Amino acid sequence: MMEYLYIKSDKERGVEATFKWLSDELQELKEALNNKNQAALEREFADVIAWLVSLANITNVDLEKVALEKYNHKCPKCQQAPCTCEFIKIKPNGPVQHL
Ligand SMILES: [Zn+2]
Structure with missing residues (x-):
């Protein structure tokens, strides 16, 4: 679904900028972990997943496939x-x- 909805804008943004967004979201996740705010924590986990999927899509990585393969x-x-x-x-x- 992420690919269907966002592949065009993700490709236009490019790998480097998308990685930067992912890095920023990881930093925000760290802050949410430190603040022990459950609602913020849930939002940041969702943001990290979304940017990770976007990055996988524009680098032709099938995230579901590699995640399943990791655990055989x-x-x-x-x-x-x-x-x-x-x-x-x-x-x-x-x-x-x-x-
Ligand atoms: Zn089991």
């Missing part, structure tokens, strides 16, 4: 796809963890 298309713990690990939630809105 399966869970690194149970070696299954989809993952068959059992998870628990420590807190109601907290992260899930392997048992």
Whole structure:
């Protein structure tokens, strides 16, 4: 979807300027982490993902493909796809963890 919507403007901006946007967003993510502001943190994660995808698109990198290949298309713990690990939630809105 990002490619469909933004490839023309991303290509016009170019790799160097797009990388600069990604770097700026990473800095803003760092600030949000330091400020412990959950709403700002969520916005900055979304911004980082968006600029990372834009950069991947204009450098002909299929981000989904390389991300799946990084983990050999399966869970690194149970070696299954989809993952068959059992998870628990420590807190109601907290992260899930392997048992
Ligand atoms: Zn698993």
